[in-house]
Amino acid sequence: MSIVLEARGVSKRYGHVEALCGANFNVAAGEVVSLIGDNGAGKSTLIRIMAGTERPDEGELIFDGQPVELDSPSASHKLGIETVYQDLALASHLDPVRNIFLGREIMRPGILGRLGFMDNDAMKRDGRKALASLGATVRNFSGPVGAMSGGQRQAIAVCRAAAWAKKVIFLDEPTAALGVVQTANVLDLIRRVRDLGVAVVFISHSMPHVMEISDRITVLRRGATVATIKPAETNMQQLVGAMTGAVETGAEQ
Amino acid sequence: MTAGAATGSLLAVDDEEPGASALQRLSRLQGFQILVLLVVLLVGFSLLEPAAFASVSNLRAIVVNTAILAVLGVGMTFVIITGGIDLSIGSVLVFSGVVASKVMTAAGGQGWGVAILGILVAVGCGTAWGVINGVVIAKWNIPPLIVTLGTLGMSLGFAQIITGGVDIREVPEVLVDTIGYGQIGGEIPVLVVVSAILVVAGMVLLHRTRFGLYTYAVGSNAEGSRRVGVNVNRQLIKIYALSGCTAGIAGVLSLAYFQATTIGGQTTTNLNVIAGVVIGGTSLFGGIGSVFGTVIGLFVPAVLQNGFVVMGIQPFWQQVVVGAVLIAAVGIDQHRRTALVKGGPKRKGLSGAGTRKATKMLVTRSGSKAPETPT
Numbered sequence: 001m002s003i004v005l006e007a008r009g010v011s012k013r014y015g016h017v018e019a020l021c022g023a024n025f026n027v028a029a030g031e032v033v034s035l036i037g038d039n040g041a042g043k044s045t046l047i048r049i050m051a052g053t054e055r056p057d058e059g060e061l062i063f064d065g066q067p068v069e070l071d072s073p074s075a076s077h078k079l080g081i082e083t084v085y086q087d088l089a090l091a092s093h094l095d096p097v098r099n100i101f102l103g104r105e106i107m108r109p110g111i112l113g114r115l116g117f118m119d120n121d122a123m124k125r126d127g128r129k130a131l132a133s134l135g136a137t138v139r140n141f142s143g144p145v146g147a148m149s150g151g152q153r154q155a156i157a158v159c160r161a162a163a164w165a166k167k168v169i170f171l172d173e174p175t176a177a178l179g180v181v182q183t184a185n186v187l188d189l190i191r192r193v194r195d196l197g198v199a200v201v202f203i204s205h206s207m208p209h210v211m212e213i214s215d216r217i218t219v220l221r222r223g224a225t226v227a228t229i230k231p232a233e234t235n236m237q238q239l240v241g242a243m244t245g246a247v248e249t250g251a252e253q
Numbered sequence: 254m255t256a257g258a259a260t261g262s263l264l265a266v267d268d269e270e271p272g273a274s275a276l277q278r279l280s281r282l283q284g285f286q287i288l289v290l291l292v293v294l295l296v297g298f299s300l301l302e303p304a305a306f307a308s309v310s311n312l313r314a315i316v317v318n319t320a321i322l323a324v325l326g327v328g329m330t331f332v333i334i335t336g337g338i339d340l341s342i343g344s345v346l347v348f349s350g351v352v353a354s355k356v357m358t359a360a361g362g363q364g365w366g367v368a369i370l371g372i373l374v375a376v377g378c379g380t381a382w383g384v385i386n387g388v389v390i391a392k393w394n395i396p397p398l399i400v401t402l403g404t405l406g407m408s409l410g411f412a413q414i415i416t417g418g419v420d421i422r423e424v425p426e427v428l429v430d431t432i433g434y435g436q437i438g439g440e441i442p443v444l445v446v447v448s449a450i451l452v453v454a455g456m457v458l459l460h461r462t463r464f465g466l467y468t469y470a471v472g473s474n475a476e477g478s479r480r481v482g483v484n485v486n487r488q489l490i491k492i493y494a495l496s497g498c499t500a501g502i503a504g505v506l507s508l509a510y511f512q513a514t515t516i517g518g519q520t521t522t523n524l525n526v527i528a529g530v531v532i533g534g535t536s537l538f539g540g541i542g543s544v545f546g547t548v549i550g551l552f553v554p555a556v557l558q559n560g561f562v563v564m565g566i567q568p569f570w571q572q573v574v575v576g577a578v579l580i581a582a583v584g585i586d587q588h589r590r591t592a593l594v595k596g597g598p599k600r601k602g603l604s605g606a607g608t609r610k611a612t613k614m615l616v617t618r619s620g621s622k623a624p625e626t627p628t
Contacts, residue, residue, distance in 0.1 A: 089477030093540035103482035
C-alpha cells in the first residue's frame with residue numbers, strides 16, 4: 001500500500017510544554033490507523049498539525065511523496081484532507097446540507113453567483129447524494145442539526161468530512177459521546193470510508209474499538225511515537241502498557 | 254443504502270411531524286408570534302378609534318416614524334445574529350449627518366450634485382465607523398458591547414467637536430423636498446420607499462446569499478466555521494461595516510426629514526433598534542434572526558405609542574408595555590434555544606433545571622472560544 005500522508009520528526013512546543021518531540025506517523029490509502037496515547041501524549045496536537053490548523057516547530061509533512069506546507073485548514077482541504085473534530089464543529093442552527101457545504105458552497109452560475117447567490121438546489125441534491133453514498137438516510141434536510149441527537153450529529157459530521165476527503169480523514173474521538181448502537185454505526189461508517197480508498201486516522205481512548213477497526217495502531221507517549229503495531233500482533237495489556245510506559249515495546253516503526 | 258438500512262440507518266433523522274400543517278409550520282416562523290401581536294394591536298386600535306387611528310394619514314405617520322429605525326434595524330439584525338451588538342449606531346448616524354452637512358455647506362448649492370456628494374460622504378463616514386468597530390472586535394477580541402460603547406462616545410464627541418454642540422440646520426432643499434417630504438403619486442412617502450427597498454435588500458442578502466449564510470454560521474459556531482474555512486474575522490468586519498453603512502444612510506434620511514443634525518435626539522435610538530430586533534425574534538445569543546421580524550418588532554412600539562396618543566391614554570404607557578413585550582420576547586427566545594439544544598421531536602414540559610442547564614451551555618459556548626488543550 002502507498003503511504004498517503006507521513007509526519008517525520010514533528011515537534012511542537014506551547015510555551016514550556018513540549019507537546020510533541022520528534023513524533024513519526026504515516027497512513028496509507030484504504031487503511032485505518034489508530035492513534036492512541038494517554039491524555040497529554042500529543043494525539044490532538046499531531047492531528048492538528050497534519051490537518052493544517054497548527055504548524056510544527058520542527059519536522060516535515062510528506063503528502064503523496066512530496067514535502068508539503070499545511071499553513072491553514074483550506075490548504076489541507078485542497079489536498080483532500082478532512083477532519084472530524086471532537087466537538088464536531090457543526091453550526092447547530094443550520095440544517096445538515098448547509099453544514100456539509102459550509103465554506104464550500106456551490107454558487108449560481110454567472111453574474112448571480114458572483115453577487116453571492118448560492119445554488120441551493122444543487123447543494124441539496126449533492127448533499128443527499130453524499131449522505132446516501134455512506135448508507136445514511138436523512139429525511140429532514142430542513143431542520144437545524146442542533147435539534148438532532150448526538151449520534152445523528154456525529155454521523156453528519158463524519159459524512160461531511162467523508163464527502164470532501166479524497167485522501168485522508170482524521171477522526172478525533174468520534175465515538176466518545178455515543179451509545180452502543182450509535183458507536184457501531186460510526187465504526188461501520190468508518191469502514192465504508194476506508195473501502196472507498198481513503199486513508200483513515202482514528203483517535204480513541206476505547207481500546208476495544210481500536211482493536212476492532214484498525215489495520216495498524218500507532219502509540220504516542222509524551223510527544224513521541226513509541227510503537228506501531230498490528231492489532232493481531234498485540235493485546236490490550238500490551239497497548240495500555242505502551243501508552244503508560246509500563247511496557248517497553250521497542251517496536252518503533 | 255442497503256448497508257445503511259441494515260445497520261439501522263445511522264442518519265434516519267426524524268422527519269418533521271407528519272401532521273404538521275402549513276399553518277403549524279408558519280407558526281414556527283420567526284417573528285410570527287409578534288406579527289400576530291401587531292395585527293391584534295392594529296385591529297384593536299382600529300375598532301376602538303376607527304376614525305382617528307385607522308385613517309390613511311395616521312397609518313402613514315406610523316410608517317414614516319418607523320422608516321429610519323427600520324434602516325438601522327437591517328444592519329443591527331445582521332450584527333445580533335452573529336451574537337454581537339452595535340450600540341454606536343445612533344451616534345454614527347449623527348456623526349455622518351454632521352460631516353455630510355458640513356461638506357454640503359462647504360460645497361454650496363441646493364441641487365442634486367451637492368446632495369449626492371452629501372449622501373456619499375454620510376455613507377462613507379458610517380461605513381468607516383463600522384469598519385473600525387469590526388476590526389477592533391474581530392482582530393483584538395474586545396467584546397462588541399465595549400467596542401461599540403466606546404465608538405458611541407467617540408463618534409458623538411467628534412460630532413459635537415465639529416459643530417460646537419449646536420445643530421446644523423443647513424440641508425440642501427432638494428434632499429428635503431424629495432427624500433424628506435416627497436411623495437410618490439402624492440400618496441407614498443419617498444422616505445418609506447427608500448426604507449422599504451433597503452429592508453428588502455437586507456432580506457435578500459440575509460436569506461439568499463452566502464454572506465447571509467456565513468452570518469448565521471458565525472453566530473451559530475464561530476470556531477467551527479473557522480475550521481471549515483470560513484474567514485470569520487473578515488465576515489465580522491463586513492457585518493459591522495454594514496451596520497455602520499446603514500447608520501450612515503439613516504443619517505442622510507434623518508437629515509432630510511428633520512432638516513437638522515439631531516445631535517441630542519439620538520441617545521436612545523440604539524436601544525430602540527435593539528429592542529425592535531429582539532422583539533422581532535432575533536436571538537441575542539446568535540444564530541437565529543430575520544430582517545422581516547425586525548421590521549415587525551419595530552412597528553409594535555410605534556403602533557402602541559400612536560394608539561395610546563390617539564386614545565388619549567398617557568403615551569408613557571407605551572414604554573411600560575414595550576418593556577414587558579421585550580422581556581417576553583427574550584423569554585420566548587430562551588425557550589426556543591433550549592428546545593434546540595434539548596433536541597427530540599416534541600419538547601413538552603421542560604423542567605426548570607433542564608432549561609437553566611441548556612441555557613448555560615449555550616452561554617458558555619457562545620461566550621469565548623474554549624482554549625484547545627493539547628492532549
